[in-house]
Amino acid sequence: MQEGKDWRDQYFGRDYYQYLAKHLTPERTKREVDFLESVLSLKRGSLILDLGCGFGRHTLELGKRGYRTIGIDRSSELIEIAKENAKKEKVFNVEFYVMEYKDIDKLDYKFDIVFSLYTSFGLSTYEEDKETLNKVYQVLKRDGRFLIDIENRDALLKYFIPYSWDLFGEDYVLLTEHFFEPDTGFYISNRIVIDLKNNIRKEFVRRIYLYSPSEIIHLFKESGFHVDRLMGDYEGRKFHIGSRRLIILAIKK
Template sequence: MSELNSSTTALSPEQWYASWFDTPYYHILYKERNYREAQLFMDNLTQYLNLPEKAKVLDLACGRGRHSIYLSQLGYDVTGVDLSPNSIQEASKNVNKNLRFEVHDMRQPFPAQFDAVFNLFTSFGYFDEDEDNFKTLQAIHDSLSEYGFGVIDFMNVDYVLHDLVPEETKTVDGITFHIKRYTDAKYIIKEIRFVDQGQDFCYYEKVRMLSLEDFQAMMERAGIYLLDIFGDYKLKKYYKKTSERLIMVFK
């Protein structure tokens, strides 16, 4: 990795999620995310789970609430939580009687129980300590009601590594983002550099390369029963080498 000049604002990959997610630049870079695809996933998932009318749903690491907002429109009672105060502030503009948002660390069980806890769009595996990732899984399990379902929608590591784009440039809202992707022994890392108003910035995304087998080992340790595995947002069968996603449903 190249050296940063003295005027660059650089954030270490350590605890990257606490800084990068809380900046407006994160939302600028990803503003073109496919909202229709997210809605179709929620349609498919809630139909598969056969959630009761007005079921209580926790959207864990909700960001600005795109899944939470749509779930509330489907008639569910939704709580969206995220570590980023700025994201929660933005999401809270959509609050209604069936939708609320709170700042919350996903390593901690939420002080309520839910019919479903959704952890979506690779919002797992952020932490440097394996025990913190295990605590997150345990917290999801502890937040489920007796008949509740947990869902983790994670990247399929084999698929991502096969198609990893080492470098790309993307211009959004007049800002040119220079993106590098690489791996180390445990992580897929994305380095994001750009200039705005004459200042250089550098942020990171860093996610553990967790396989299905890694999740199964954590689930066994936590006393979690893995019910089903899907490979995409249409809930098609999971294939280790070719599926785009690793979507796990558990109790």
């Protein structure tokens, strides 16, 4: 990674979409949106914000189901892909914007639902995450709900795997080396994708702060949220120390 450049600008882009999003299948997206519909009790006419929408897979699936949804992401390349897919799939009740999460108050909307899936928090700084939570509280209607999904720090460290590899079809191999910095709380993944068919090698570096459950819950409460429910997976099962995910449902009171 080049010195002085934000790692997110290099990680999240067209190469991410082409090489690292292979496992994010339409079937998986549908199951995850089924979960959102159930847990958030989504209603037609609700205005929904997908915070950190990436290339828009959840935004588009919600749009296909009749929900008016806005997706924001800081990656202009991923938002461009999301818009291309919306046009290609003829989904017209969605909007996409390039935006820092902490700037969502500039949208000039009040939302019934905000959700953020797959660890959009912990990618920058504690101060920026705190500011983002305050802005989410600000843009939600009263009794609006915010659902956030992050990696479960305790399980990730308990079952720490320093190296892993995955094979996607016959063409792509993903090699990953993981590090944890105990002094900073950051979890670093160095990822190498090898395109066997075209003899291409791509390198990606991902750096996230791992929030403990108590830390992230404290942030929510500081921002004024009532924490309603903790879940450990996309089946809605109760969170426990060994859960793979930490999914928080909070309400603006």
